[in-house]
Amino acid sequence: SQQGEEDPQALSIQEGENATMNCSYKTSINNLQWYRQNSGRGLVHLILIRSNEREKHSGRLRVTLDTSKKSSSLLITASRAADTASYFCATARNSGGSNYKLTFGKGTLLTVNP
Amino acid sequence: DSGVTQTPKHLITATGQRVTLRCSPRSGDLSVYWYQQSLDQGLQFLIQYYNGEERAKGNILERFSAQQFPDLHSELNLSSLELGDSALYFCASSRGLGTPGNTIYFGEGSWLTVV
Numbered sequence: 001s002q003q004g005e006e007d008p009q010a011l012s013i014q015e016g017e018n019a020t021m022n023c024s025y026k027t028s029i030n031n032l033q034w035y036r037q038n039s040g041r042g043l044v045h046l047i048l049i050r051s052n053e054r055e056k057h058s059g060r061l062r063v064t065l066d067t068s069k070k071s072s073s074l075l076i077t078a079s080r081a082a083d084t085a086s087y088f089c090a091t092a093r094n095s096g097g098s099n100y101k102l103t104f105g106k107g108t109l110l111t112v113n114p
Numbered sequence: 115d116s117g118v119t120q121t122p123k124h125l126i127t128a129t130g131q132r133v134t135l136r137c138s139p140r141s142g143d144l145s146v147y148w149y150q151q152s153l154d155q156g157l158q159f160l161i162q163y164y165n166g167e168e169r170a171k172g173n174i175l176e177r178f179s180a181q182q183f184p185d186l187h188s189e190l191n192l193s194s195l196e197l198g199d200s201a202l203y204f205c206a207s208s209r210g211l212g213t214p215g216n217t218i219y220f221g222e223g224s225w226l227t228v229v
Binding site: 035040041042043044045048088095100101102103104105106107 | 156172202204216218219222
């Protein structure tokens, strides 16, 4: 079953606007990661936020994590047409010993119109 | 380029057949993961190997099997293929066991179409 659920499933915005995607999960996690996937390509790691962190920035990306609500958001500022892709959240939790399992949501398809 | 190499990129085969997907992890990475991505199921974790040994199992069917060889490359074997097995199969690798902060790097995937 999916641990993370992204919302919305699809988002269409104009270039220059900000894009916000949300992710909710069900069980406690060690960290939460966001990935990007261009159509038919591999996933690319964007950013990781640990369970004891509340906010993290990387370039035009801002990620927040609210462990009390079991939710995270990914904000892309000043979006560009090249940001068009699917964005996935993935939750990492201990699966026994030193093993951590990464579970992906179904993703948000972001379309940035020029 | 993530450094993870998958072959073949595309594969079309008939139902009932068997195929092997191959993965070379990034240099120095000991863990290899296999994922299946389909429209209805999303990205599903199949199995993980670490330094040649199976470490974690996900939603992998009994018709599927995998192994990691001494040179750390991995193969995913899919047998008695069904139409529903059509999907994009990803291999990923990481330095360690996927411990906190261990980034996982994905290959470009192998498109499997079963007709």
